[in-house]
Amino acid sequence: MDSHSTPADRPLSPFAEGLHIGNSLSREKERFAPYNPPYVGMYVCGPTVYSNVHLGNVRTFLTFDIVYRYLLHLGFKVRYVRNITDVGHLTGDTDDGEDKIGKKARLENLEPMEVVQRYTNDFHDVMRIFRILPPSIEPTATGHIVEQIGMIENIIDNGFAYEANGSVYFDVRKYAETHDYGALSGRKIDELQNQSRALDGQDEKRDPLDFALWKKADSSHLMHWPSPWSEGFPGWHLECSVMSTKYLGKSFDIHGGGMDLKFPHHECEIAQNKGAHGPESPVRYWIHGNMLTVNGRKMSKSEGNGFTPEELITGNHKLLEKGYSPMTVRFFMLQGHYAGTLDFSNPALQAAEKGLERLMTAWDLLKSLAPSDGTDGPPDVDALRTRAYAAMNDDFNTPMLIAVLYDAVKAINSVAAGHLSIDAAGIAGLQALFADFADDILGLASENDGPSNTEDRSDGLMEVLCALRAEAKTKKDWATADLIRDRLSAMGVNIKDGKDGTSWTFD
Numbered sequence: 001m002d003s004h005s006t007p008a009d010r011p012l013s014p015f016a017e018g019l020h021i022g023n024s025l026s027r028e029k030e031r032f033a034p035y036n037p038p039y040v041g042m043y044v045c046g047p048t049v050y051s052n053v054h055l056g057n058v059r060t061f062l063t064f065d066i067v068y069r070y071l072l073h074l075g076f077k078v079r080y081v082r083n084i085t086d087v088g089h090l091t092g093d094t095d096d097g098e099d100k101i102g103k104k105a106r107l108e109n110l111e112p113m114e115v116v117q118r119y120t121n122d123f124h125d126v127m128r129i130f131r132i133l134p135p136s137i138e139p140t141a142t143g144h145i146v147e148q149i150g151m152i153e154n155i156i157d158n159g160f161a162y163e164a165n166g167s168v169y170f171d172v173r174k175y176a177e178t179h180d181y182g183a184l185s186g187r188k189i190d191e192l193q194n195q196s197r198a199l200d201g202q203d204e205k206r207d208p209l210d211f212a213l214w215k216k217a218d219s220s221h222l223m224h225w226p227s228p229w230s231e232g233f234p235g236w237h238l239e240c241s242v243m244s245t246k247y248l249g250k251s252f253d254i255h256g257g258g259m260d261l262k263f264p265h266h267e268c269e270i271a272q273n274k275g276a277h278g279p280e281s282p283v284r285y286w287i288h289g290n291m292l293t294v295n296g297r298k299m300s301k302s303e304g305n306g307f308t309p310e311e312l313i314t315g316n317h318k319l320l321e322k323g324y325s326p327m328t329v330r331f332f333m334l335q336g337h338y339a340g341t342l343d344f345s346n347p348a349l350q351a352a353e354k355g356l357e358r359l360m361t362a363w364d365l366l367k368s369l370a371p372s373d374g375t376d377g378p379p380d381v382d383a384l385r386t387r388a389y390a391a392m393n394d395d396f397n398t399p400m401l402i403a404v405l406y407d408a409v410k411a412i413n414s415v416a417a418g419h420l421s422i423d424a425a426g427i428a429g430l431q432a433l434f435a436d437f438a439d440d441i442l443g444l445a446s447e448n449d450g451p452s453n454t455e456d457r458s459d460g461l462m463e464v465l466c467a468l469r470a471e472a473k474t475k476k477d478w479a480t481a482d483l484i485r486d487r488l489s490a491m492g493v494n495i496k497d498g499k500d501g502t503s504w505t506f507d
């Protein structure tokens with residue numbers, strides 16, 4: 001995959017000034033002003049690695065891939081932290097139930113860390129096939145138990161948490177006396193109180209709204225660590241407070257995640273951070289990606305409507321009429337703005353397939369376009385570029401950007417048909433527009449450029465090796481020629497010299 005670190009000497013683009021972000025905390029589109037430009041700190045809640053990711057998860061990570069790519073493109077130096085949740089996320093997303101990973105380990109007779117590794121690998125594979133860039137740091141919850149215990153101690157010292165029977169709970173009522181609990185999600189504490197039911201472990205809590213920072217492990221619990229309070233494990237919300245502030249500082253620029261994490265996960269994160277570090281808001285911009293739905297219902301594992309990327313590609317799922325390529329799905333998702341829901345359907349996917357093909361065909365045409373005279377004047381490439389930035393600066397408006405690219409497609413096709421004139425500068429301008437916005441920012445690639453080109457690459461490598469061997473043979477350097485053949489053969493690559501040159505087969 002292409003490397004996307006910003007070149008150290010790339011200056012901040014003048015367009016960076018115009019970036020506006022829809023901030024879920026203020027519910028307004030705000031101009032983006034990081035704490036310490038050109039540096040940007042961004043934290044995104046990563047997956048809970050107890051099962052294969054489904055396409056809904058992919059949508060959320062794609063949303064933040066676009067944010068990351070665009071910030072890099074503008075010249076920001078981004079530290080992007082996306083965690084792996086490998087402990088503490090309980091079934092039901094509350095303070096009771098079994099640990100999701102522990103449960104899977106028990107059912108499949110595996111070590112919890114085997115479960116974690118298996119699904120972390122799967123997650124990475126999926127990210128790669130969708131061209132979602134890796135973050136700068138990918139910390140795990142189990143790798144930060146010491147820091148989590150430290151943060152709990154801070155919160156207790158500040159009077160916002162209490163111990164009960166070896167578990168520690170955040171005291172929401174106490175916190176709400178001096179802080180605005182519910183500011184992010186818009187929930188009112190009294191309404192929440194009315195909705196909450198008696199739950200397991202409730203007796204230990206002073207109030208049903210309180211949430212666990214540390215839970216004492218019962219004998220069936222597979223993952224546990226020593227702490228000042230008990231042999232136990234951290235609460236789910238805590239890890240993100242700890243890992244974001246450890247790597248990005250107590251105040252940082254962007255925090256993201258799916259809309260479904262606003263409450264309780266992110267609301268609790270804010271409370272923990274303020275409870276530990278003081279009233280300053282740790283995060284300047286909260287960004288929430290909206291859900292991928294199927295027939296209007298959130299795609300999720302438990303609904304049974306969450307197909308995996310593999311099912312999507314093969315078409316092997318009852319909801320799929322056929323298989324779709326990862327780039328088609330990426331394009332389909334980018335045709336909707338991240339803040340709106342997006343409903344999965346076969347007709348929409350098939351339309352996206354056609355739309356992407358139109359874009360890719362024009363892009364290919366553009367690569368070999370020559371200056372020419374047409375009946376009409378040249379396309380206004382500068383205006384297209386300005387509109388492309390305006391789209392992205394308007395809260396990462398990818399559908400608007402795609403509309404601009406389609407206008408460029410129209411221009412390319414008109415040039416090719418001899419209607420529009422174009423000079424070398426115009427062609428270079430259009431090529432740069434596609435390189436920047438279609439490739440670098442939207443991350444679209446011709447299917448042949450994706451990971452499947454590993455095959456093309458290995459064929460290319462074989463051609464190089466065979467050419468070197470042929471060269472060695474003409475120089476009568478039999479030792480080198482044999483060395484190449486024998487080393488390849490040891491790797492299971494068999495080469496055969498024929499009258500039309502050398503061919504090879506893989507074992």
Ligand code: AMP
Binds near residue numbers: 045046059257259
């Ligand atoms: P999880 O592994 O369940 O913690 O989820 C990982 C990420 O995927 C979270 O940011 C969720 O908000 C997000 N997510 C889960 N379901 C969907 C969905 N149907 N559409 C979009 N994002 C989702």
Ligand code: ZN
Binds near residue numbers: 045046240257265
């Ligand atoms: Zn989180």
